[in-house]
Amino acid sequence: MPVYDRSYRRWDGELKRRALRFVPIMSMGVKNALGMKGGWFFTLLLRTFMVVSLVPTLLLFFANYALAFRPDFLPLGFLGFLEELRPYRAIQYPLLTRLNILFLMVYTVLFGSGLIAKDRASGALPLYLSRPLTLADYVLGKVGIIGWFVAAFTLVPNLVLWLFGVLADDRAGAFHEALPLLGPIVAQNVTAIALYSLTILAVSSLCRRPMFAGLIWFTIVVFLPTLTAGIGARLGSHAIPAASPNDALFALGYDLFGVGELYEQAHGPARGDARFAIEGVFSFVNPFGKTPPGWCWASMAAWCSLSLAVLTTTLRRQEVVGDSGRR
Amino acid sequence: MSDGAPRVIELAGLTVRYGKNVAIQTLDAHCPAGAVGLLGPNGAGKSSLIKAVLGLLQPSAGSVRVLGHEVPRHALEVRRRVGYMPESAVAFPGMTGFENVAYAGSIAGMPRGEARRRAHEVLEYVGCGEERYRAIEEYSQGMRQRIKLASALVHDPELLLLDEPTNGLDPSGRSEILELIRDLGHEKGIHVLLSSHVLDDVEAVCDHVLVLARGELKVAGSIAELKARYAGARVRLTIDGEAGGAARFLELAQTRGFEALLPDPLDPRECLVKLKDGVAPQALLRVALESGVRVRRFVPRGASLEEVFLETIDPTASAGGNR
Numbered sequence: 001m002p003v004y005d006r007s008y009r010r011w012d013g014e015l016k017r018r019a020l021r022f023v024p025i026m027s028m029g030v031k032n033a034l035g036m037k038g039g040w041f042f043t044l045l046l047r048t049f050m051v052v053s054l055v056p057t058l059l060l061f062f063a064n065y066a067l068a069f070r071p072d073f074l075p076l077g078f079l080g081f082l083e084e085l086r087p088y089r090a091i092q093y094p095l096l097t098r099l100n101i102l103f104l105m106v107y108t109v110l111f112g113s114g115l116i117a118k119d120r121a122s123g124a125l126p127l128y129l130s131r132p133l134t135l136a137d138y139v140l141g142k143v144g145i146i147g148w149f150v151a152a153f154t155l156v157p158n159l160v161l162w163l164f165g166v167l168a169d170d171r172a173g174a175f176h177e178a179l180p181l182l183g184p185i186v187a188q189n190v191t192a193i194a195l196y197s198l199t200i201l202a203v204s205s206l207c208r209r210p211m212f213a214g215l216i217w218f219t220i221v222v223f224l225p226t227l228t229a230g231i232g233a234r235l236g237s238h239a240i241p242a243a244s245p246n247d248a249l250f251a252l253g254y255d256l257f258g259v260g261e262l263y264e265q266a267h268g269p270a271r272g273d274a275r276f277a278i279e280g281v282f283s284f285v286n287p288f289g290k291t292p293p294g295w296c297w298a299s300m301a302a303w304c305s306l307s308l309a310v311l312t313t314t315l316r317r318q319e320v321v322g323d324s325g326r327r
Numbered sequence: 328m329s330d331g332a333p334r335v336i337e338l339a340g341l342t343v344r345y346g347k348n349v350a351i352q353t354l355d356a357h358c359p360a361g362a363v364g365l366l367g368p369n370g371a372g373k374s375s376l377i378k379a380v381l382g383l384l385q386p387s388a389g390s391v392r393v394l395g396h397e398v399p400r401h402a403l404e405v406r407r408r409v410g411y412m413p414e415s416a417v418a419f420p421g422m423t424g425f426e427n428v429a430y431a432g433s434i435a436g437m438p439r440g441e442a443r444r445r446a447h448e449v450l451e452y453v454g455c456g457e458e459r460y461r462a463i464e465e466y467s468q469g470m471r472q473r474i475k476l477a478s479a480l481v482h483d484p485e486l487l488l489l490d491e492p493t494n495g496l497d498p499s500g501r502s503e504i505l506e507l508i509r510d511l512g513h514e515k516g517i518h519v520l521l522s523s524h525v526l527d528d529v530e531a532v533c534d535h536v537l538v539l540a541r542g543e544l545k546v547a548g549s550i551a552e553l554k555a556r557y558a559g560a561r562v563r564l565t566i567d568g569e570a571g572g573a574a575r576f577l578e579l580a581q582t583r584g585f586e587a588l589l590p591d592p593l594d595p596r597e598c599l600v601k602l603k604d605g606v607a608p609q610a611l612l613r614v615a616l617e618s619g620v621r622v623r624r625f626v627p628r629g630a631s632l633e634e635v636f637l638e639t640i641d642p643t644a645s646a647g648g649n650r
Contacts, residue, residue, distance in 0.1 A: 008452045008515050011445055011483035015407055015436030024433035032421050123417035127478070130381050130411035131435045132403045 021133050025141025030148050033111040046110070053103035057157040060096055061164065068168035081277050084269075088262045089165065093158050093185050094253035094285050097192065100153045101246070104196065107153065109217060112146040112200035114210035116315075121208045125315070135315050139201070146197040155189035184256035191252060191300055195245055198307035205314040221246050242295035245303045250285070252300065255293035259285055333360045335486055335518045336380055340389035343375050343542075350375035352542040353389065358520055362512030364529030364550075365522040366636055367539035373522040374414060376539070377488050380520070381411060394485060407436065410479030414490040414522075417475070418463045424474045425450060425459040431478035442481065449477040453507060469500035476507065486518040487511060493528050501528070508532050530632040538639050545639040553635045562608050564598045564615070565624035572620040573598055579618040580611065596623075 066073040067082050074082065085091065119125050128138050162185060166178045200217050207213040225244035232240035241247045254260065263282045267275065336358040343351040351372040367373050378384040379391055382402025391398040393405045419427050425446055432442030450459050453473040458466070463474065472492060479487055489508065493501040509532045512519035523529050529536060530550060538545040546553060566573040573596050580587040586601040600611055608627045615622045 008480075008511070009448065010515075011437075011441075013437065013441050015482065016438065021434065021436060024430065024439070028422075028426075028430055028433070118420045122420040123413070123415050124419050126383070126411075126413050127417055127419065127431065128434065129383055130406060130409075130413070131431070132406040133434060134403070 015132070021137045022141035022144060025128075025138065026144030026148065029115065029142065029145030033145065033149070049103070049106065053100070053107075053153070056096060056099035057161075060092055060161060064092075064161065064164055064168060085266065085278065085281070088266045090181055090184075090257050091259060091262055091266075091281065091285060092161065093181065094188065094250070094257050094259060095281065096158055096161060097154050097188060097253060098250060098285050100157065101192070101249075104150060104153045104192075105218075105221060107149050108146060108196050108200050109214040111149055112197070113204055113207075113214035113217065115142050115145060116201060116204040116311075117207045117210045117213050120205070135312070139311060139315070142201055143197045146200055147193045150193045150196045151189070154192045155186070158185045158189055181257075184253070188249070188253045188256055192249055194304050195249060195300060198304050198311065199245065202307035202310040202314075205311050238290040239292055239295045242291050242299040245299065247291070248296040248299040248303075251291040251296045252293065254285065254291075255296065334358065334392075335360055335363075335394060336520065337392040338376075338389065339392075341376075341379060341386055341391055342388040343372070343379055343384055344387045350542050351379070351539075354539075354542070354544050356537055356544050356547050358518075358537065359535055360518055361535065362509070362519040362521065362533040364533035364536040365520055365539065366524065366526065366529055366536050367545075368524060370541070371539040372542040373524075373539060374490055375542075377411070377490055377520070377522060380488060381406060381409065407482075408485045410482065410484035410487045412475045412479040412487070412489045412492055414494060418471060418478075420463070422463055423460050424455060424463055424466065424470065424477075427463055427474055428459075428477045428481050432481040435482040437482055445481050445483075446477070449480045450474075452480070453477045454503065468495040469497065469504075472496060472500070472504055476504065480511075480517075484517065486520065489519065489521045491523055491525075492521065493523070493525060505531050526633045526636055536632070538636060540639070546635070550632060550635075554632065556635075561627075562600050562602060562611055563624070563626045564600065564611065564622055566596045566598060566615075567621040567623040572596070572618075576615055576618045576620045580614050583614060585611070585614075 063074075063082060067079075067086065071079055119128070129135070162178060162181060166175050169178070171177075199220060200213070203216040203220075204210070204213040207216070221244075225241070225247050228241045228244040228247065232238065242251060259282065263278075266278050267282070334357045338354050338356045341351055341354040342349065354372075354376070365373050365376065375384060379386055380393055380398060382391075382399035382405060385399060394408055396405050398405050419430055422430060428450055429439075429443045429446035432445055433439055435442075437445065450473075453476050455470065455473055455477065458470060463471070466474065472494070476489075476492065479489075487508075492508065493504055496504060505528055508519060508521065511517045512532060519532070521529060521532055533550065535547070535549050536553065537547045548556075564576075566576055577587045577598055580598075580600055584603060587598060602608060602611075608625075612622065612625070
């Protein structure tokens with residue numbers, strides 16, 4: 001029998017306060033996700049995708065920077081278009097969210113689908129729950145992981161863009177003028193964080209294989225909009241598309257930032273190519289402009305509550321059922 | 328178990344149900360300080376009892392007190408002071424062995440740096456060398472068991488709950504893990520509740536046992552006391568001569584009030600007789616003389632823990648099942 005160091009020593013340190021117990025779960029999850037374990041090809045693919053996903057944010061930053069400090073960097077036609085849009089610059093925030101959500105869906109599936117499914121498959125749940133953690137700590141930690149990614153692609157770029165816009169504007173009342181935009185920015189992006197985190201965790205808690213969780217989630221966010229849009233068009237209802245979480249989120253942005261009014265203001269005076277471009281930008285931000293905001297909020301609340309209920313019920317059952325996850 | 332000893336776990340009328348199935352039925356018992364074995368066949372309620380102790384199960388009735396705290400009311404306080412090594416080969420996925428142990432410390436509430444330092448310490452203690460930096464998915468069963476033990480120990484618990492810790496281990500790995508558990512329970516001042524259906528493991532590590540069957544407590548006490556109580560000295564005899572001699576001997580022994588049987592269907596000359604209280608083994612020699620048989624071999628023997636276990640779980644099995 002090998003001889004080991006048997007110098008077991010007692011530990012007399014202090015355990016941290018309970019309120020912070022979710023932090024290690026979150027930080028380890030983020031670290032693991034960024035570690036991108038899975039072979040060189042997967043790592044290369046993911047890193048390339050990460051770089052590509054920064055493009056919309058960088059483009060908007062560049063446009064703001066060039067418009068404020070170096071107009072000579074921009075082609076003349078494009079500069080004219082941006083100048084026309086300058087009074088309606090609030091559109092850039094829901095536009096950035098809309099662009100980044102395309103990438104975010106991929107990240108959510110990649111990093112979120114296995115968050116609970118892998119714990120279930122490996123039977124790690126009893127390991128968590130045998131520690132001084134509650135289910136709420138566990139869920140909060142997992143929400144924190146996916147919330148971190150969602151925030152990194154929605155809230156943070158929007159806030160930085162807002163700050164940059166304020167700093168780059170040397171007019172006297174620029175700050176006060178921009179201040180009301182903070183509310184819609186926070187509201188739309190926090191809703192996105194809650195929606196994406198809770199829905200992916202709910203489906204992840206239902207499956208033992210991340211792939212299935214990813215497929216279910218993609219069905220909800222990618223295929224459901226097609227279905228609801230089709231039904232809405234057939235029935236002539238603007239409310240039905242709100243049943244799809246992504247469309248409800250975009251319609252919320254439309255309402256919060258007053259995109260409808262901005263469009264009327266911008267579209268009216270615009271002529272020629274600029275008019276066409278403005279129309280393109282605004283319709284990209286929200287193709288369902290007439291969806292009633294009340295329905296959108298109700299839909300968001302329903303998706304988040306349903307996800308939370310599924311998550312809690314599944315985990316409570318796991319907690320009682322035990323190691324194998326089955327009884 | 329002596330009532331004067333300090334009680335680590337106290338169970339009063341504990342009942343645990345899964346729907347209509349009763350896992351534990353009105354269990355009154357306590358675990359004293361030191362190493363206690365939790366014995367029982369599959370489905371006896373051992374794992375349910377451990378989960379109730381951790382506060383993961385809401386008892387249908389009764390109460391559980393662990394280290395002076397009521398569970399599940401103060402489950403979080405109890406879990407701060409308890410280390411749990413689950414039965415199945417579980418680990419936090421996607422991490423190395425070292426990360427698993429450090430992470431277990433972090434989620435228990437240890438500061439990150441302390442958790443990492445302590446993880447190295449306990450990994451040394453359980454005998455993990457450089458392999459601690461390998462992904463947990465690449466580990467052998469033996470290494471996983473060590474990692475699980477290290478994870479349970481990292482926050483320096485006062486009580487270790489070990490659910491089948493030697494599952495799937497080869498003989499040398501098993502003896503090493505048992506040696507560690509014995510060291511923890513006897514030398515390092517950590518109370519141990521070892522759940523197992525491997526009786527040798529419990530006998531090697533524990534001083535006391537609780538024997539459960541079908542959710543009920545069958546017997547509890549110190550192993551030495553139980554062995555003495557259930558020793559009920561048995562005698563194994565080999566009867567010489569023709570096959571009918573042993574049957575004659577057994578018939579007469581039974582009429583004299585001895586429990587006796589032929590334990591080995593392939594050898595009808597082998598007899599096993601349980602002595603009555605206060606009766607010397609030599610009394611059987613008189614029975615042999617009276618039945619006209621010659622005894623070739625006469626081996627008086629005490630009870631092992633296995634015999635105690637079988638006696639309490641199924642008294643008919645103990646007489647014949649154990650040689």
